[in-house]
Structure formats: structure tokens, C-alpha cells
Amino acid sequence: MCQFRRAPICSDTTNEDHWHICKLANWHIVLTHLLIDVNSLALPPMRTPFLSSILLITALSACKLTGNNVAGSYRQEGNEETRLVLYRNNTFDFIHAPPKENTENTALSFFSSGKWKFENKSVILDSRQPDSSMGTKLVNDSITRFTNISSFSFWNRYGQPVTIRSILLPPARLKPHYGNSLYFFGQDFARTDTLKFYLTGYPVFTYPGSIPHAVGNNIHKITLMEPYEADAFSRTRFTARHNHLQAEDSTLRFNKKFKDTR
DSSP states (O other): OOOOOOOOOOOTTHHHHHHHHHHHHHHHHHHHHHHHHHHHHHTTTTHHHHHHHHHHHHHHHHHHHOHHHHEEEEEEEEEEEEEEEEEEEEEEEEOOOOOOOOOOOOOOOEEEEEEEETTTTEEEEEOOOOOOOOOOOOOOEEEEEOOOOOOEEEEEEOOOOOOOOEEOTTTTEEOOOOSSSEOOOGSOTTTTTOEEETTTTTEEEETTSSSSOOHHHEEEEEEEEOOOOOTTTEEEEEEOSSSSEEESSSSOOEEEEEOOOO
């Protein structure tokens, strides 16, 4: 019985040369030991080369790009908040968001979805036109009523926190804020007061206004839905690699996340 040597771990998925070399090294180790096992079977002379050829073809086909291994979750290089998800059923979701670290950026997020296909080592994206199934509601309030304290927290459609840049409660001045939540006591907030949240990537949220006023202390978990952009992609072509997609004009690159936990 032969002892398998531990294959190297291909951890650097951002370096394509490293990734390919590492994967080939893995296959070399696996094939070497498989061929040793084949030879140890004492098969007739005609069968050993045949099995070796099958193993070689299997290894080479594993390195070939297909629609199945191109599918997955990608993040924009330089802006991890922008994501592209290619599903195996040839649909995609795309959410564009300003960088999380840039709290002065007033650009707004948007969402698009549609169909994609793999063709001549390229991925082609086509956004679909909006329809009634998408809905027009951009704010969803998941409220827990009559708690000991009131709070607002803001999230996007993927459950990621949305940063509050600043808060305004007239007649006080605009105050900078950090994080995605605010806690206060309902009795300190008059029904005639209007609380304004200035958010990264989303329009100003007002309370009451964006959602109705609620009596007493309540926990508000606010999910913000990005406006839909039907013209985001129109037969837009990206060159496909094992670990990234590159726009043809080289201005946009998406890196694949093999373990996307967010």
C-alpha cells in the first residue's frame, strides 16, 4: 500500500499563476500515486496504458473552464461591497455598493439581475427588464413591539450591515455616527420629532416618514432594498479565468470567493 503525500493547499486564489501551478502540482501528486496503484495491480499489458490514459484525461478535463465551474460568488476588486453571483441555472444577481470604508461617499447602491451564459471562454451578462414580481418596496421594517428600549438597525438584502454616516434630529446639528444601529428611549422622542438617518449607499431614511410612527419602545430592524437598474448589463462580456472575471475594456474585475460567508 503506497503512502499519499499531502498535497499543497492552494490558498492564494488572487494570484492566477500560483493557483494554476498549485492545482497542477496537486494533480501530479494524485496521478503519480494512482499510476503506482495501477501498476501494482499486475494487469495485462494492454490495460495499464488504457487506465493511465483515462486518468490523464480526467485530470486535464478538471482544469477546463465550463459554465459549472465558472458559476459562483464574486466580489469587485478594490470594492468588496460590490458582488456578482452567477447561479448554476444561468441567472445572476448583481449589487453595486459604494466602498464601506468611504463614509463620505454619497453614491447610491443599485441592484440588477438577469441571465448569463458561458461562451468562448467568456461570461456574457444580460440584465432583465423589471416586472411586477420584483415589487417596488424599498424599505422593510421587521418590528419587535413594546421592548425596554427603542432601536434602529439597517441591513441590505443579503443581511450585511448598512453604515449610518450621520444622524439629524432638528433643531440639533447633524452628528456623525458609526456603525449600523442607534438606541434611544421612546419617551425622549416626541411624536412631532423627525429623525433623519444619512446612510452609506442608500437614500435618507426618516422616522416617521420612511416607516410609520410606532407608540412606545420598539426594535426596528430595517432591510433596505436597492433600486433596480435594468441597464446595468447589456450583452456585457467578461473574460473568464478560474479565479476571476475581467471586463474586456480592463476597467472592471471580479475575484471569485471560493468560500463566501457573507
